[in-house]
Amino acid sequence: MKLLLSLFLCTQICWIGAAQDKPNPIDGEDSLYAKRENYVISARQKLTIFIFSTRYLNGKLFTNPGINNYYFPIAPLNIGLGFSHKWLAVNIAMYSPHLGKDKYDGQGSKYQNFNLQALAYTPRYGLDVLYSQNLGYFLGNYNGYVDVTGAPDKTPYFDMSTKRFTINLLRIFNPIKYSMNATMIGGEMQKNSASSFILNTSFSYSYFNMSDSIPEFLLDQMNQDAVFKKGNFYSVAFMPGYGFTWIIGKRFYLGIIPALGPSIQYKSMTFEDDHDNRFALSYRVLAKAGAGFHAKRWTAGFSVLYDNELFHLAPQTNIFNNNGKVILKIGYKINVPKWGRGLSKKMTKLQTKFEHTIHNF
Numbered sequence: 001m002k003l004l005l006s007l008f009l010c011t012q013i014c015w016i017g018a019a020q021d022k023p024n025p026i027d028g029e030d031s032l033y034a035k036r037e038n039y040v041i042s043a044r045q046k047l048t049i050f051i052f053s054t055r056y057l058n059g060k061l062f063t064n065p066g067i068n069n070y071y072f073p074i075a076p077l078n079i080g081l082g083f084s085h086k087w088l089a090v091n092i093a094m095y096s097p098h099l100g101k102d103k104y105d106g107q108g109s110k111y112q113n114f115n116l117q118a119l120a121y122t123p124r125y126g127l128d129v130l131y132s133q134n135l136g137y138f139l140g141n142y143n144g145y146v147d148v149t150g151a152p153d154k155t156p157y158f159d160m161s162t163k164r165f166t167i168n169l170l171r172i173f174n175p176i177k178y179s180m181n182a183t184m185i186g187g188e189m190q191k192n193s194a195s196s197f198i199l200n201t202s203f204s205y206s207y208f209n210m211s212d213s214i215p216e217f218l219l220d221q222m223n224q225d226a227v228f229k230k231g232n233f234y235s236v237a238f239m240p241g242y243g244f245t246w247i248i249g250k251r252f253y254l255g256i257i258p259a260l261g262p263s264i265q266y267k268s269m270t271f272e273d274d275h276d277n278r279f280a281l282s283y284r285v286l287a288k289a290g291a292g293f294h295a296k297r298w299t300a301g302f303s304v305l306y307d308n309e310l311f312h313l314a315p316q317t318n319i320f321n322n323n324g325k326v327i328l329k330i331g332y333k334i335n336v337p338k339w340g341r342g343l344s345k346k347m348t349k350l351q352t353k354f355e356h357t358i359h360n361f
Contacts, residue, residue, distance in 0.1 A: 032123060032175065039177045041189040047085045047340070048186060048299060050331030054078040054093065054115055056132075057306075057324030059140070060162070060208070062228070063317060069218070071158060073134040074111040082329070085336070086347050089119045089185040091327075111136025115325070121181040122351050126170030130305075132323060135161045139218070156218070159211040164204065164323050166307070168286075171199040172243075183245050183255030183290040186299045186331060190253065193246045200239040200259050200286060204309070206321055207232055226314030227272035233311055233321075237263035237284040251295060257288040263309055271314075284309040302328045 036042075056078070060071040082091030093115040111134075118129040137160040172180060174196030182188040209230040219227065241259025248254065263284040269276045285308045292301015307323040336344050 035176045036123060039191055039194065040179045040182065041191065042187070045336060045344075046187075046333040047083060047336050047344075048331040048333045050082050050084070050091075050299075050329045052080055052082055052091050052327055052329035054080070054091075055326040055328075056113065056115075056134070057322065057326065059320075059322045059324075060137070060160075061320035061322070063320070070140045071137040071160060072140045073113055073162075074136040074138055074157070078113065078115050080115075084185045084187050084331070085344065086187060087120050087122050087181065087185075087351055088347065089187070091117050091329075119185055121170075121172075121179075121185060122354070123175035123179070124172055125354075126168075126172060126180055128166065128168035128170070130164070130166045130168075130323075132164050132325075133162070135159075137162075156215050158214065161207075161209045161211070163207040164321075166202060166204045166323070168200055168202040170201075173197040173199075178243060178245065180243060180255075180257070182294075183243075183253060183257070184288060184303055186292070186294065186301065189294040190245055190247055191250075193244075195242065195244045198241045198243050198257065198259065200237070200241060200261070202235075202237045202239065202263075202284070202286065204235050204237070205233070206235075206309075206311075208319070223314065223317045226317040228313055228317070228319075229270045229272060231267060231269040231311075233265060233267050235263045235265040235282075235284070235309065237261055237286075237309070239284060239286050241286065252291075252293045253301075254291045255289060259286040260284070265311065267311060269313060280312060282310045282312065297333050299331045299333065300329070302326060 054077070056073050062069045062071070077097055078093035079095045079097070080091055080093040082089065084090075093113075096113055113134045114132070116129075116131040118127075120127040137158045139156045139158065170180070172178065174194065177190075177192070177194035178196035179188045179190050179194075180196075180198075182190045207230075208228075210228060214222075239259035239261035241257060243255065243257040245253055245255040261284060263282050265280045265282055267276070267278055267280060285306070287306040288303065290301060290303040292299065303326075305323070305325050305327075309321050311319040311321060313319060
């Protein structure tokens with residue numbers, strides 16, 4: 001962990017140092033916000049309440065010699081409530097419809113999921129905190145990739161559980177014209193199309209437990225030297241990227257934020273007949289996108305998260321861990337209630353203090 005923190009600090013210091021070698025057009029937060037008013041409209045005195053629906057895309061692709069197995073979570077839909085104000089947005093899953101029980105064999109009714117997401121974007125910096133938990137998966141492509149002799153009539157159910165916790169730190173290099181808040185949170189609105197270079201530094205923990213539910217017909221076809229049972233995976237990734245936001249008809253927006261870079265991993269893996277701990281170097285792909293519209297009171301749109309990381313298990317055997325989701329939300333802006341105005345002021349002071357501290361570091 002000390003190594004990971006040291007790498008992160010070195011990365012940030014190098015980028016900040018490189019930026020300070022050039023004349024800095026921003027001499028303070030007052031100047032920054034004054035200039036931003038020409039390019040970004042901020043609903044800083046409004047509180048947006050929204051309802052959302054999340055569609056999971058948390059597939060796990062296991063590659064084996066001659067066989068690729070793609071697992072998908074059962075009950076991949078969440079419905080929840082959230083809010084956004086100034087630089088912060090939080091959404092929490094409240095309800096997961098139990099759909100499609102009759103499609104799965106065995107204990108197909110034993111499934112659940114939970115999703116928590118918090119986003120915080122100031123003009124220069126950003127923070128993503130993501131947590132997801134899934135229990136109950138099905139094999140999505142077994143008819144096309146494995147010998148189905150002995151397979152059940154219904155889709156094979158797996159009592160597999162997964163957990164994923166991610167903290168992603170962002171540095172935005174065009175804070176005056178470009179607003180990630182506008183695309184991903186909706187608390188701001190860009191007046192014109194703009195783009196920015198973005199640096200992502202991401203810390204993640206992933207957990208997979210295959211349980212004992214792998215059907216015999218599939219188990220016989222897997223790599224017998226690497227029958228994966230469970231594992232804990234830690235990683236830190238450095239992903240440079242670039243964000244584009246196009247403004248259409250003043251009120252509509254479309255934003256895309258792709259990033260790619262190396263990941264340093266520590267893996268603790270349990271196989272059927274073995275246990276292995278090791279460090280590794282791999283890669284990670286992160287992409288976010290958003291589209292919708294802003295009005296005086298209403299806001300609506302959808303956002304997409306694609307987060308894929310390769311974990312090598314054994315020769316010719318890997319896990320492609322895709323943590324993706326599609327979020328559809330509709331929000332309404334209200335004035336901050338009296339009981340929340342003091343907290344709102346503290347949020348402004350906290351943002352100013354944070355940005356001054358980091359900028360002068």
